[in-house]
Amino acid sequence: MAATAGALAVLQLASIVAAAVLLSSPPAAAAEPSVDFIDVVACSQSQVDSIVRSAVQAALQREIALAAGLIRIFFHDCFPQGCDASVYLSGANSEQGMPPNANSLQPRALQLVEDIRAKVHAACGPTVSCTDISALATRAAVVLSGGPTYPVPLGQLDSLAPAPLRLVNQLPGPGTSSVQALIDLFGSRGMGDAADLVALSGGHTVGKSKCAFVRPVDDAFSRKMAANCSANPNTKQDLDVVTPITFDNGYYIALTRKQGVFTSDMALILDPQTAAIVRRFAQDKAAFFTQFVTSIVKLSKVPRPGGNKGEIRRNCFKTNSGARLVDVVEGFAASA
Structure with a gap:
């Protein structure tokens, strides 16, 4: 939802203060996201979920095969090293070109998540990660296809690099008989x-x-x-x-x-x-x-080797350049 210029200034100041406090404090014992920034984001969790669900519903009405594409991408993102949207990164060393993923991830489903990211950021500001949007879009695909709903842990940040080949190669293959x-x-x-x-x-x-x-x-x-x-x-x-x-x-x-x-x-x-x-x-x-x-x-809670570190990407297919301090700490630290 829209905010006045004064309100935006307050939100930005609150974000910077929160980031400074967080980064000056001793490190937490656990790597799981624990800081709740709901009070400094422009949309509620339910609003974000509504944007995501509406976009997925419209997409499935055009092409039902996108449901399977979203589910597969979510699994292939989370299984190697935890949910971090690393599978969305394109370019050199992209997971999309690695053997378990090559020619098996739907480009249209990948693009759908980026399109939804653009909608969410337009409405709410850059406060929701591609990782969280992918998770919400996958749940929407499951539910809209007839499956059950389930809680989605939010607050995951986007990785700064693709997962290494040795971890991506551990994805289970269709030819496994054991x-x-x-x-x-x-x-x-x-x-x-x-x-x-x-x-x-x-x-x-x-x-x-x-x-x-x-x-x-x-x-x-x-x-x-x-x-x-x-x-x-x-x-x-x-x-x-x-x-x-x-x-x-x-x-x-x-x-x-x-x-x-x-x-x-x-x-x-x-x-x-x-x-x-x-x-x-x-x-x-x-x-x-x-x-x-x-x-x-x-699956959504598979541990990330370095903990929940990263950023909120402005484009799911590439990392940010010159990211601001608050990019690496803002986000939803709850579940929807």
């Missing part, structure tokens, strides 16, 4: 329950795959996928063949029918550690939703 390897990998990020792996894999309930990633031929369903890809190599396979554009438990129903698209999908129904969870989610959508909420909140 459930234990996946459980161990998720456990290294604070998601050690096998149900976390199964529930977050449920993000495949929306979206499509390129032919290059579908599993090898070993049954009737995989032969059908191979035939479709042979006829048209550019075709894309629905990841959930039951309800492909709705966020529900259709993905798990498909797995019980041996209709998983990725090797990693089918591994979940074949391994005793996860098969019972898959069957429970296939039978009970509410059970899936409950676990999904728990697991995606865990």
Whole structure:
């Protein structure tokens, strides 16, 4: 909402004073964001969330595939080194060009978050990070596609550099056949329950795959996928063949029918550690939703190696130049 010139001056002064106090104080024991700057920002959390949700809703009405794009980008941003919008940075050493991400992140979904950032900053000033906007946009995509709502921890700052290749390379791939390897990998990020792996894999309930990633031929369903890809190599396979554009438990129903698209999908129904969870989610959508909420909140809290350090970018695709002092401390330190 708009403010008078006098009010803006007061907000700027309050921000600078708050920053000076924060930076002159002894470092906190924990790296988690703990300072609440709600009183010096131009919009409330609900106003920001409304801007984000309206923009996502309009985008999904034009192209429903953006829901899957936002969910995938959020996972690929948060899993390597915590949620920090590092995956949005373009240019040299961009995560977008690294093997797990190359040609697999939707450019239109990336652009959507930047477009929403511009709307939020126009209405509220540069007080909300790309990291927080990405998290809110992902939740909106889940809910608007039929999924559950969940709390979004806010106050995360945007990274100053891409994640290193060694961490990005730890993203789980569609060709992984070892459930234990996946459980161990998720456990290294604070998601050690096998149900976390199964529930977050449920993000495949929306979206499509390129032919290059579908599993090898070993049954009737995989032969059908191979035939479709042979006829048209550019075709894309629905990841959930039951309800492909709705966020529900259709993905798990498909797995019980041996209709998983990725090797990693089918591994979940074949391994005793996860098969019972898959069957429970296939039978009970509410059970899936409950676990999904728990697991995606865990994902949003994957620890950042250096703590919550960074800035509030003026453009999600590049870091700021000559950032002001308050850029690195302002923001929402709560949850919506």
